[in-house]
Amino acid sequence: MSDNDGVKDGVNTPAIDRNTVYIFDTTLRDGEQSPGATLNLAEKLEIGRQLARLGVDIIEAGFPIASPGDFEAVTRLAQDVGQLDNPPVIAGLARANKMDIDRSWAAVQWAKKPRIHTFLATSDIHLQHKLRMTRNDCLEQVGEMVSYAHSLCSNVEFSPEDAGRSDPEFMWQVLVVAIQAGATTLNIPDTVGYCAPAEYAAMIEGIVKNVPGIENVIISAHCHNDLGLATANTLAGIQAGVRQVEVTINGIGERAGNTSLEEVVMALHTRRQFFGNLRTNIDTTQLVRTSKMVSAMTSVPVQPNKAIVGANAFAHEAGIHQDGILKNALTYEIMQPETVGWSSTNLVLGKHSGRHAFSERLKSMGYDLTREELDKAFDRFKLLCDKKKVVTEADLEALVADQFESINEIYKLDTLNVTSGTGSVPVASVRLIDEEGEPHGDAALGNGPVDAVCNCINRITGADAKLTEFHVHAVTEGIDAIADVTMRIEMHADDGKKYVYSGRSADTDTLVASGKAYLAALNKGLRRIKIHA
Ligand code: KIV
Ligand code: ZN
Numbered sequence: 001m002s003d004n005d006g007v008k009d010g011v012n013t014p015a016i017d018r019n020t021v022y023i024f025d026t027t028l029r030d031g032e033q034s035p036g037a038t039l040n041l042a043e044k045l046e047i048g049r050q051l052a053r054l055g056v057d058i059i060e061a062g063f064p065i066a067s068p069g070d071f072e073a074v075t076r077l078a079q080d081v082g083q084l085d086n087p088p089v090i091a092g093l094a095r096a097n098k099m100d101i102d103r104s105w106a107a108v109q110w111a112k113k114p115r116i117h118t119f120l121a122t123s124d125i126h127l128q129h130k131l132r133m134t135r136n137d138c139l140e141q142v143g144e145m146v147s148y149a150h151s152l153c154s155n156v157e158f159s160p161e162d163a164g165r166s167d168p169e170f171m172w173q174v175l176v177v178a179i180q181a182g183a184t185t186l187n188i189p190d191t192v193g194y195c196a197p198a199e200y201a202a203m204i205e206g207i208v209k210n211v212p213g214i215e216n217v218i219i220s221a222h223c224h225n226d227l228g229l230a231t232a233n234t235l236a237g238i239q240a241g242v243r244q245v246e247v248t249i250n251g252i253g254e255r256a257g258n259t260s261l262e263e264v265v266m267a268l269h270t271r272r273q274f275f276g277n278l279r280t281n282i283d284t285t286q287l288v289r290t291s292k293m294v295s296a297m298t299s300v301p302v303q304p305n306k307a308i309v310g311a312n313a314f315a316h317e318a319g320i321h322q323d324g325i326l327k328n329a330l331t332y333e334i335m336q337p338e339t340v341g342w343s344s345t346n347l348v349l350g351k352h353s354g355r356h357a358f359s360e361r362l363k364s365m366g367y368d369l370t371r372e373e374l375d376k377a378f379d380r381f382k383l384l385c386d387k388k389k390v391v392t393e394a395d396l397e398a399l400v401a402d403q404f405e406s407i408n409e410i411y412k413l414d415t416l417n418v419t420s421g422t423g424s425v426p427v428a429s430v431r432l433i434d435e436e437g438e439p440h441g442d443a444a445l446g447n448g449p450v451d452a453v454c455n456c457i458n459r460i461t462g463a464d465a466k467l468t469e470f471h472v473h474a475v476t477e478g479i480d481a482i483a484d485v486t487m488r489i490e491m492h493a494d495d496g497k498k499y500v501y502s503g504r505s506a507d508t509d510t511l512v513a514s515g516k517a518y519l520a521a522l523n524k525g526l527r528r529i530k531i532h533a
Contacts, residue, residue, distance in 0.1 A: 016218060021268060021278050022244040023261065024058040024220065025051050027294060028073070029093055030258050031248035032062070036488050036502035037298040038524050042373075043404050044073045048081040050293055050366040051088065051249075054286040056261075058089040058244070060117060064107040065100045074107035082111025089155065091115040096145035105152040115155040117187070118145055122160035122171050135170055143177045150182030157185040159222065164190035168203065172210045179213040185220055185244060186211075190233060193226025193256060197236035204240035220244035223259045225251060230259040235267055238275065249294040250302050250309065262287045262308040262340070270335050288341035289366045296401030299486050299502035299520075301471060308340055348392050351385035365393060367400055377403055387508045388480045398475050398484050398506035402516070405504060409519075410435055410526045411461060416515045420449040428452035430515065432460050453515045463522055465491040468500075472510060483510040485517040491525035501525050 028044055031037065039047070044061075051059050061077040062070040074092045082090040090111035094100035096118050108114035120131075120142055127133050133141075142158065149156045158178040160171050175186055188207065190200060200223070208214055221237035221244070223230040234245050251260030265282045268275050291309035295302045304312040314337040316322050324331030349361060355378050362369060362377070369377060380399055384391055406412070411432040420426035426449045431441040442459045446452030454467050469488035474481040484506045490498050503521030507513035 016243065018243060019278055020243065021238055021264075021280050022057040022218065023055075023265065023280055023282055024060060024091070024244050024246045025056040025248065025261060026060040026222075026246050026258065027051070027248040027252065027261075028077070029060040029062050030246075030254060031252040031294075031298075033254045034252040034257065034298070034300060035500040036521075037252055037300050038501065039297055040404070040408050041069070041073050041076060042407050043297040045076060045080055046367065046404065047249075047290075047294060047297060048077045049368050050286070050290050052081050052084055053283070053366060054290050055281045055283045056088050057281055058091055058115065060091045060093060060246075061108070063093040065094065065103040071103060071107055074104075075110060078108050078111035078114065082108075082113065087112050089113040089115050091117045091157065094118045094149070096120040096141050098145070098148060101145060101149045101152070105149075108153070113155065114153055115157060115185075116149040116153045117157040117159065118149050119159035119161050119187075119189075120145070120174075121162050121191075122166040122174050123162035123164075124167065125165060126162045139174060139177055142174050143181050146178045146181035146183050154182075154184070156183050157187055157220070158183040159187040159189050159220075161189055162191045163188045163203070164192065164195045164200070168206050169210075172207065175207060175211045176213065179211070179217060183217060185218045186214070187220035187222050187244070187246060188237070188242075189222040189246075190224060190230075191222075193224035193230065195223070195229070195233055196227075197229060197232040200233040201236035201240040204237050204242055208241045218244045220246055221259070222246035224254060225256040225258065228256070230257070231263040231267070234259045234264050235275070238264075238268075238278065250291050250300070250306065252294070252298060252300055260307070262291065266308050266335060266340065269339075284339050285341045286366070292397055293366055293401075296397050296504070297404060299405070299504035299517075301473070301486055308335075313337075314342060348390040349381070349385075349396075350390055351382070353385075353391075361393070362396065362400065365396065369400075373403070384482075384508075388482070392476050394475045395482055395506075398482055401504060402506050405520045406516075408523070408527060410523050410530070411440075411457075411519055413512075413516050413519055414439060416453065416512055418449045418452060418511050420452070426452040428456045428515075430456040430460060432457070432519070449511055450514045453511060454518050457515065457518055457522065461522060461526065463491060463526065465489045465522055465525060467518065470514075472513075475506065480508060482506045482508055483513045485510065485513040487514070487517045487521050489518070489521045489525070491522070493525070494529050499525060499528065 061074040064071040064074045078090045090108050092104035092108040094104035104116050146158050219242050221234045221242040223233040247261035248258040251257040304310050321332045414431040414433045416430050418428045426446050429443040440460045444456035446455050471486045473484045475484050486504045488502050501521040501524040503517040505513045505516035
């Protein structure tokens, strides 16, 4: 393939640069499919703006047919992030049928650079057992639906779902049909995370060699992490000719997750020569900031040993390592922490800090709040300053995430009191306020104080919810540290199925943070029941 061969990747996009790996971020679509990681509209917009700042080329904003909420989110992202100067492409997912494609187009059409991403499975397992279709039906449907999508939008991506377990020769035929029907990007998903790196690379090489017209489109990798191989497979794909990678922040996604954006980007950056001097458009100094924002808003914590963005990613514990680092950082550090946005200076704010300093600090952390959101956040900051002498960026992160989490609440925590100690059964009394402003109170016992709080909230709301995970983390050091609580609950919906929801909250009182985190998760479940009622 030649460099800059003049191929257009859809609307308003310059010619494909074969020395660039285009970053397609699917945090808001596949990432949000991570159990419990539901985001509200305000959170999606905030993350979308940060992804643009990070420099991603394409944002997959959602699956518009999935629900009215998904449709609204993709539309708003297209109208907001999609209208920035030099904005990312905004993509909307659609199954290969007219209704899905119409819905996707209706949502993404507002973006300066819209894309319809349509998919149909090509593996025999999916065709026979899920879709009950023949291979011929599949070929016909891909031709018709890609061509239909192309009649609406010149930027069309097609994915043969479960490509990793598809018969390669049949998949090549499908890809030829997709190209002839107008697809500009062909995405090759290892949907179930089954492939090994050499196998995934061979699959891409097979496509490069056997699909006429492939030189006119971009080949994309989309890998899942069921065997922990998503990043390795994606990098192997790049070596075999992939020039778009579908990734998520922190690697969140279905089951074991998707390929992690920060891992692929930093592998290409750190081992530039090894990967043939390929570049990305990512501003690597925004990686940590974006990771923290996504973790805070999805209530999905980042494991400390996570590459690049985990708290321990640059922490050297062994004496020999510390000694080496002091003599020359190159001894044990292959990347500088500053390159990915770990700042050594964590300037603090306090009760004398004004609104301007507060707002500037939030902006530098990637939060672009409206005037109303900022007023609310500033009031909460002042209240926090009464309890805590110095407020760090970590405190601010917790404070803002808490504020976004509380949008769309069905119940708000009004008061909470807990009695516990040796020789007595813990008891909690809680008062909640509903959407109409009506108070509801009750009291309950529990095995421990947190259990008593959760039982009490269940009694008041009548919810059939069970706490399955509970994490407390002190945001900073010191006796006045904020407790950041993340909870996962299981809750039955009206369809009889059990769903997982996460909630997160921060407060200087651990039990108050626990009550609010439980309520945040519960509100998501209650909202789902209300929408489907
Ligand atoms: O994993 C997968 O196959 C997908 C497709 C919809 C691209 O997410
Ligand atoms: Zn996927």
